[in-house]
Amino acid sequence: MNAEQWNKRYPVGTPVIAYPGVRPEDPLAVAVRQRQESGGYVDPGSVDLCRRLVTVTRTPAWTLGHGEPVVSVEGYAGGICLTHIDVADDRLAQDHKRLAAYYEALLDAWQAYQEQQPVGPDLEHVLADAAKAVADKEQRELRAECDDLVCTVVRLTAENARLRAALAA
Known part of the structure; x- marks a missing residue:
């Protein structure tokens, strides 16, 4: 979905689940969860990379210079790729x-x-x-x-x- 399509469908303030680093199905996120569940050591940077935010959009989506559509959400500075945003x-x-x-x-x-x-x-x-x-x-x-x-x-x-x-x- 491009920024224009997103903006037609979802207004600013839409409840979303945002994954600033990696999505939960990414192998890294799966490995981090498995290690946490088994009680193993997890690098704090890996945990932060796998975080998710239950939030709302704070701007319309826009397209970066290299063509990636992004949107800003409450609780995170900068844009997050639309592929890392799920509408709640x-x-x-x-x-x-x-x-x-x-x-x-x-x-x-x-x-x-x-x-x-x-x-x-x-x-x-x-x-x-x-x-x-x-x-x-x-x-x-x-x-x-x-x-x-x-x-x-x-x-x-x-x-x-x-x-x-x-x-x-």
Whole structure:
């Protein structure tokens, strides 16, 4: 996909999973995960190279001078190749919208309650912070579930590739 196609399909702020170094199915990433799981030493530089960011785009995509399309994301300086960007699945986006609506509903309920029974401004902030904390906790739990699913897919993809190689040999 080139930068123009990306920009037509995905606006700035699109939830994505970005792999600034290597994708999880890359042999280096697979080797790093296997070594981590076995308790072996892993060079910190290799771990950083294999990191992934659950984030959102912060710029439209553009094409570098040598022709590679890239996009910038929150939490990372510079552009990341579009081949190293996965649009976050719709479930995560839907969950984010649901949590945002839940938070807004709590604030609306609090405002309605306050109109009937006014309380001090400090309590208003405490309740608003509590509602946000609940929504943030739910979002972290859902994100952790999605992260686990992505890891499972990566492991299954690696196992599939290993089995195909074994069958081909």
